[in-house]
Amino acid sequence: MPKVEVPLEKWSGKVREVTLGGSGGRKGLTVGGEATLPFLSFEGAMPHPPSVAIEVSDTPASEWAAPLRQAWGDALEDPGAWAKKAAELGADLIVLRLNSAHPEQGNTGPEQAKAAAEKVLAAVNLPVVVLGPEVPEKDNEVLMAVSDLAAGQRIGLGYCMEKNYRTIAASCIANNHVALAKTPIDLNLAKQLNILISDVGLSADSIIMDPTTGALGYGLEYTYSVMERLRLAALVGDKMTAMPMFCTVGEESWRQKESKFAEGVPPTWGQHDRRSLVWEQITALALINAGADIVVLRHPKTVDAVKAAIRKLAG
């Protein structure tokens, strides 16, 4: 008998499995299902290692940093071409952000939203998540249209927030979609929103939560700890914190000046093209270690690096 006995936790709960796609001809992807903390295979199973999503925008993302614009090139001009390239570069799913619907960025309506979603859905067979501009009334308007368009294909729709969860959750029930529930970096708010959405009648197997991502240097530690707490709560049996977690890593890292700017920053920050990628990668890995089930990334090299890290974590 070995003299060193590693303490094992006897977790009574586990993370829910949620399947995106797998219906209406779309390829399926199941996330969640962990019976222990990330990658602690000596203790419990992690049936679905974290998935990597690539973010595409319905606008040509002219404000994106140079390394991103160079990497995507012409694909930026068309969400369909962009999604196709993302699939070729190894995305497990596509996240379409309807930026143009934002009142400050074009204020486009349901028709444009449907057109963009249609392009992405036609271009790839991967599961798709569609996110609105995070302006509650606007989200309702454009996401309803997309929900009907993709009825039966089990896409993800976001965000259900405190103000508008009813409409989106009801539409997920009607069209067999998955709701993304977003709350501002707080365990109790996250749990509360999951309860509210469940009360509307959406099954807990159709909810993924976004606890709000803070990038490296910009609140990462808050997200990291709230996610660890959510995951620990799920493992000790709290069913309303047991939803898989979704993190918008690329969006948050690339809006910081470390990632955005090559010039006008301290020389001690080093080379922009290297630093910005590592910024996104560290943010992703930290949150994967805290329990993320889906990380949404922007740069193709980050996708490679994070996929390699996930493989090596699981191996």
Next chain:
Amino acid sequence: MALSGIEIYKHLPKTNCKDCGFPTCLAFAMKLSQKSVELSACPHVSEAGKTALEAASRPPIRLVTLGGGEKKIAVGNEVVLFRHEKTFYHPPGLVVRVKDTQSLAEVEKLVAAAAGYTVERVGIHMGLDGFAIENASGNGAAFLKCVDAVAAKTTLPLVLMSSDPAALEGALAKYADRKPLIYAANKDNVAAVAALAAKHKCPVAVVSRDGLDQLSDLTEAVNKAGVEDIVLDPGARDFGGTLRSLTQLRRLALKKNFRPLGYPVITFPGDSASSPEEETLLASQHVAKYGGIVVLNQFDPSLVYPLLTMRLNIYTDPQKPIQVQPGVYQVGTPKNSSPLLISTNFSLTYFAIAGETESSGYPAWLLIVDTEGQSVLTAWAAGKFDADKIAKSVKQFDMASKLAHRSLVLPGHVAVLRGELEEALPDWKIMVGPREAVDIGGFLKRSWS
């Protein structure tokens, strides 16, 4: 590990003689468990009882210190598995490795650059913590020359890496007063290396790739030689292996108070990495998940700055949010016609506002009010962000002299303060900005141009 009063009581004389100033031994034991008295207040406790109590009150993970100069690396003595349970106390030492097969000129250049590197973030100066010198040549003389070259360029702590006791002895004879970490004792050389550590009073690492049983045999052998300052290398190198073995070590120490493995851990993220970026990524995992000393194979500011930022984030006390200095900040190069935005000195609030204003393309003035690091709503609810305080800051920092206009923008969440603020600052026009920082760009576009 804190002992309970009952556990302590078992080791006391149980005579209730009151000499300690407490009515009973049990009462004294209770106070002792709360650490509000010292064991020495009881003159009657037996030697055996003393030894047992002292051993039991040792921290579950020993604090190990490297370095004889001004800057040291002190790691270990962590008390939780998750930072939200309390905090992580001793940030891992990040050291850069050189090899004695590199040219001395190359080594000197690298060490000078890495030792001199500092980068500032939220008023905190961050840098690297030391150097590891590897005896890759297998030659003792070459090793000493390389250690000489490094030691001449820096007073930061050192890690001496060789499995050859003779090579280690050569370097220790000269540099023991710098308290370098000896890396490492393995199953073949443990007697000789442990003897060196004892003789030179230096901390020593133990390495085993054959599992935790063997690792704990090694620490016990080193202990027997009279050495207490130990660092563990459980042999794993890759992402999954290090996550699992370091988690197991932390759990054994904290949950089982398992002494033979109650030491900080050294990691080598570059050994399994396919690129410098991957090394950095794995190093960032070691920062979060239980590394004590992290040995890097290269120095590049583009990689080190994100890594140092990660360390700063993870080792921030969750109970004490990082604050920024209250005062006036410039975004871009604001003119006297540029907008003035008011906010609080919670670092995240500040970063969000500064970042969004910067992306908006409008140069601006930010007046950051001291709210003891609380965010806008929290500070407002706690009475730390009110019209009085804002008016005082506007005057204290003499905003009037910096601006040609008299408009200021309040955070949308505290729109209720507008009336009072108009009274407190009668010459000023009080505008109400957006609630969320992301909407600042749109707000400035609508309301300022």
